[in-house]
Amino acid sequence: MRIFRRILVTVLILLVLAVSGFILWANTPAGPLMLEAEIALLGTPDVTVSTSPYLTFTPTQGDITTGFVFYPGGKVPPSAYAPYGQAIAEQGYLVVIPAMPLQLAVFAPNAAADVFAAFPEIEHWAVGGHSLGGAMAANFAHNNLDRVDGLILWASFAQPSDSLAESDMAAASISGSLDGLATPDDIEASRAYLPADTAFVELDGGNHAQFGWYGPQAGDKAATLSRVDQMAQTVAATVAVLAQITGQGL
Numbered sequence: 001m002r003i004f005r006r007i008l009v010t011v012l013i014l015l016v017l018a019v020s021g022f023i024l025w026a027n028t029p030a031g032p033l034m035l036e037a038e039i040a041l042l043g044t045p046d047v048t049v050s051t052s053p054y055l056t057f058t059p060t061q062g063d064i065t066t067g068f069v070f071y072p073g074g075k076v077p078p079s080a081y082a083p084y085g086q087a088i089a090e091q092g093y094l095v096v097i098p099a100m101p102l103q104l105a106v107f108a109p110n111a112a113a114d115v116f117a118a119f120p121e122i123e124h125w126a127v128g129g130h131s132l133g134g135a136m137a138a139n140f141a142h143n144n145l146d147r148v149d150g151l152i153l154w155a156s157f158a159q160p161s162d163s164l165a166e167s168d169m170a171a172a173s174i175s176g177s178l179d180g181l182a183t184p185d186d187i188e189a190s191r192a193y194l195p196a197d198t199a200f201v202e203l204d205g206g207n208h209a210q211f212g213w214y215g216p217q218a219g220d221k222a223a224t225l226s227r228v229d230q231m232a233q234t235v236a237a238t239v240a241v242l243a244q245i246t247g248q249g250l
């Protein structure tokens with residue numbers, strides 16, 4: 001019995017250490033939040049920013065009928081995407097970036113459902129995300145075809161189990177040619193699991209980390225495209241999908 005108790009205690013200690021280590025890893029950000037992200041959180045005369053219960057960017061002018069729910073990348077806080085959220089909202093679209101448990105979207109793939117419920121006035125919804133966040137957004141789209149009008153992936157791809165190949169929803173896959181994590185080969189292989197009319201936009205010289213404002217990321221390649229230019233091209237490709245589902249692009 002003593003030996004059994006010692007073994008049990010040892011296993012429990014190892015389990016606690018493993019869980020503690022995972023939580024510490026998950027809560028260690030991918031990189032430091034940049035000043036530009038902090039400034040974007042302040043809002044502008046054209047965009048109101050709210051941080052509760054979600055990070056939300058709301059245009060101050062016009063009739064807003066289309067929204068974009070964006071899932072952050074793994075270990076990246078929602079605030080790292082604030083400049084993107086502001087830039088997209090300036091084009092007339094609601095942008096909502098929910099925080100994820102342990103900063104991992106895999107623990108809350110259905111977060112968009114709560115956002116939809118919180119904004120019943122929005123008629124058209126697109127979901128999307130960066131890296132792991134994009135994969136989980138694709139999972140949500142796959143399971144909610146009647147509620148999602150568009151899918152926008154940044155440096156990400158759908159899993160075979162979440163195939164949208166038979167869907168006619170508007171979609172875009174935006175990636176960087178120098179991405180060391182979601183590589184061009186990964187993106188090319190994902191074509192089979194996305195709608196036939198998906199717009200594949202490869203940013204020449206773009207990398208993985210520059211889809212947010214949080215600094216360099218382990219395993220990534222050095223970008224030759226500036227962060228500002230990568231954001232501008234990403235926003236343009238994203239807005240094209242939002243315009244399409246609103247009816248402006250038809």
